[in-house]
Amino acid sequence: MSHALDLTAPGGAHAADDNRDRRPSFGRLVGVELRKMADTKAGLWLLAVVAIVTVAVNGGVLIWGNRDDLGFSELLAMSGVPQSFLLPVLAILLVTQEWGQRTGLATFTLTPHRGRIVAAKLVAALGFVVGALVIAVAIAAVLTPLTGHGWDGVTVAWLGRVFLAIFLGALQGFAFGALLLSTAFAIVAYFAVPMVVSIVAQVWTSGTEKLQWIDFGTAKGILYDTAAPTGDQWGHLATATLLWVVVPFVAGIWRIQRTEVK
């Protein structure tokens, strides 16, 4: 630059501590994505609702339910119900707000590699899932001494399966968001798809056997069971995940890479 030595020239003021051509680290991008979820009223409320509802569900069950029939695993599975609704919505918003609110113009000009942004968002979504699960585990752990079943059936492998169930749900939301790039469409699709599958299952009774392989809701539900799923059940989960998570995710990435940001 001919004006590099001129301290008043644009770009000159920071010449001394020059990190101007340093690529923002991946961790930095993840940090920005986490912040972008919490810095709007809507996002902050969604995060608050995840925490509040988790507490409320546990408290409610303990007050009105039969404590003798409860234990850590029942409490955690109870938290999984609202979380499996709310965390996918959060994951959807992480992706779609760049299009709906058109912040993508800024995001993708500051980081002109869309794959990096999608990866950072995915890690951020994972971070929120872990955070929500930590809250759920903490609440369940505090309340467990008050229950009849206590720590029955609780293993690290089972905790892993619960985490997997919630994470797969969030991933599905993320994938639908990436594919549809519209908050409304993605949320509707996310909630409508399992309903359609269960309606088909009720009507097409002879097809129950076959539908197991694509019924993502049921396949995920089994993960909350303290008993380990059978090989067939893992198979159902794998095929349903392929159909409802992997396929829309790959198609969504393809779309995000190619689409114009306006």
Place this chain on the structure above:
Amino acid sequence: MIKVENLTRTYGDFVAVRDVSFVARAGRVTGFLGPNGAGKSTTMRVMVGLTAPTSGTVTLDGRRYADLPNPGRRVGVLLDASAQHGGRTGREVLVIAAQTMGLPKERVDEVLAMVSLTPAEAKRRVKNYSLGMKQRLGIAHALLGDPEILILDEPANGLDPAGIRWMRGLLRDYADRGGTVLLSSHLLTEVQLIADDIVMIGRGEIVAQGTASELVAGAGTYVRAVEKEELARVAAEEGIALTPVGDGFRGDAEAVAIGRLAAKHQITLIELRPADGGLEDLFLELTADTQRETFTEGVMA
């Protein structure tokens, strides 16, 4: 320096931008001028990688945008001031950009001061901003990384007259310090007041480019006479084309030639000067056949 080479972008059969080439130089303000829908925004989106070109290339100080490791520190971009999350505060919009670029938070306060957004205004949510405030925020966003190149799409939109004057001063100063400024506008007067170089685009194609003074110089001579019909008749005989403009004519000859002609035929001139409807006439003329509406000659007055 921004270098656009043979840029074409098509959407199916529709050609949004056709074989566009131009250069925006360092130390100069380049006005990218054209009617709405002419392809300005498409060209600018291609520059910063938001839209893929069908063919052609854009380089910024010799590098493709996607090859800039931290583009915000090299190129400041404002494409649409309204494209911000309404639920964020103005300050927060800048903070997340600063965080992405690895800039200290103090830089946010610096640029806020630069665009005259008060701390109280910066704390408000963007959805409560006027268009003018959003535009200032967008300019702050572009200036944040202290880049050498600014790419601004219609930056004057929504600014009040004082704001427009402020922006002109800011960009003038920026170019004078060696920066490259490319700004688009569909308003000639705006570009005329600030740009050193002008690139005009109509229906996706470059229709004229050059320095502002060159383009004005090509506008011919304005002449007014008492004996209008007589002047038109003798000019036609001499092969000088006169186009009615307002009360007089614009001739594609130098003032001295028209003056001599008038003297020879004892025509009383009441005005004779280089045409200064200037860029406006030129703009309408150059874009008339590429414009959506059809212009009659009278409109050029």
